[in-house]
Amino acid sequence: MRLGLTSAASYPSCVRSEASIEPAVASDDMAIAAMEADLFPLEAIDAGQVGYYRRRARALALVARARDGAVLGYLVGTIQRRGGEDTFWIITMAVARNARRRGLGRKLLTSASRWAGNRGVNRIKLQVRVGNRSARALYKGTGFSLTRRLEGYYGEGDDAYLMERPIRARVGAR
Ligand SMILES: CC(C)(COP(=O)(O)OP(=O)(O)OC[C@H]1O[C@@H](n2cnc3c(N)ncnc32)[C@H](O)[C@@H]1OP(=O)(O)O)[C@@H](O)C(=O)NCCC(=O)NCCS
Numbered sequence: 571m572r573l574g575l576t577s578a579a580s581y582p583s584c585v586r587s588e589a590s591i592e593p594a595v596a597s598d599d600m601a602i603a604a605m606e607a608d609l610f611p612l613e614a615i616d617a618g619q620v621g622y623y624r625r626r627a628r629a630l631a632l633v634a635r636a637r638d639g640a641v642l643g644y645l646v647g648t649i650q651r652r653g654g655e656d657t658f659w660i661i662t663m664a665v666a667r668n669a670r671r672r673g674l675g676r677k678l679l680t681s682a683s684r685w686a687g688n689r690g691v692n693r694i695k696l697q698v699r700v701g702n703r704s705a706r707a708l709y710k711g712t713g714f715s716l717t718r719r720l721e722g723y724y725g726e727g728d729d730a731y732l733m734e735r736p737i738r739a740r741v742g743a744r
Pocket residue numbers: 609662663664665666669670671672673674675676677697698699702703704705706707708709711
């Protein structure tokens with residue numbers, strides 16, 4: 571079911587209120603880490619790692635924040651330079667279960683792309699579990715294409731797809 575904003579009167583306030591996409595702050599580290607541990611028990615990043623990326627100039631930690639301050643979603647990524655070319659890698663992203671299908675995942679990706687493009691990056695990449703249909707649908711719908719299947723990336727029998735999409739880098743950006 572899709573949670574339309576107009577018919578959300580019966581949902582908690584974090585679902586009802588509009589969210590804004592913002593850079594994460596120190597007090598978000600624990601909230602992000604808690605969602606990570608819940609959603610990705612085997613490969614979660616912890617609060618220390620979130621803080622590390624949040625403070626790095628060439629990395630990004632974004633949150634989707636409800637009006638009441640709650641973290642409804644997040645995206646963490648970093649710029650990597652290989653062969654003279656910068657790529658923005660999405661390390662992790664998620665949206666709280668009760669806030670999904672309201673466009674927050676798409677908005678987080680759009681903001682991250684803009685951030686990377688403003689720094690002269692023209693490619694965005696990520697790995698996604700082959701069986702993660704919702705994430706694959708989100709990425710496909712936002713212009714990512716499958717470039718490779720990574721056998722056993724998440725352990726035996728659990729493959730990943732490498733996905734990527736070009737970013738229109740801002741001319742003259744560094
Ligand atoms: C993947 C995830 C981040 C999507 O977040 P979201 O805020 O629900 O995504 P959006 O509302 O922006 O969805 C955008 C589009 O993606 C697609 N999509 C998202 N979830 C989908 C689902 N469960 N089934 C089918 N398509 C889906 C749809 O095309 C959707 O557009 P629509 O709602 O207009 O049809 C969220 O499901 C999540 O946190 N999953 C668990 C963590 C995870 O898998 N993270 C990614 C690791 S690589």
